[in-house]
Amino acid sequence: MSATSTCQDCIDLLLDYVDGELPADTKAKLDEHFHGCQPCEDFLATYQATSTLCRRSLAKKMPDSVAAKLHDFLRHEISKDRDGER
């Protein structure tokens, strides 16, 4: 990366930046860019929020009927398994 980084440079490296995986000098350049560039700062905030929103939004619960079937299935299979050992 050149001495001054562009928005594009920063956004290309966002994943490693968020993970804290960038070398210190590269991270310093990104930090500097973010401080002077409001669009990038907002982009970073929304990039991180995307993961949070998606995780919350895609949450799902197992239906009771499926849970009951799972329970019966395991009982049945495991007793078969145990009988086989005897």
Add this chain to the structure above:
Amino acid sequence: MVEDSVLLLRAQAGEMAAFEQLVERHQHKVFAMTARMLRSDDDAAEVVQEAFLAAYKKLPEFRGESAFGSWVYRIAANYALMRLRHRKVTAQVEEPEGGPEFNERGSLIDEVADWSPNAEGQTLDAELRNAIDEASAKLPEEYRQVFLLRDVEGLSYEEIATATGDSVPAIKSRLHRARLSLRAAIDRFYADRAS
């Protein structure tokens, strides 16, 4: 509440009720992940059965270096991925749509709205939920899987690499593209609402 590790020891000693308690504790998370990956509750129900049965059979080998929950989770993710591989008939080379645009100097062209405070709100808007559902369903399969495993399920890059057989750099690159695409979709949602 009795800890998983205690239940695990009892289950390993052959106590069925202890194993059943472990299943009850982890079934929802395992089901949620497989249902999202396979986009089918019926297929997910089968995979959950396979995964817990496999876990039961492997109980004697389980040494407890990792938590029971993440162990079963990985088993289920593997079963789900195996099914997906069978399903895949034609290889896709699509790329996810959406992402930022830059001018010739590499600067962001469009204005960026900061809607990130909404991510921490108490309840999620049903319409936003729909928008995210649709956008994630539209992602090309390889991108969707990586995104789900990492951002929704919280698996490590190494765990995903083991499960999918892809390299960590490839996984990271797909994850980044998937996030940009979903970010753009959420951004459109808020822009439409504001207009």
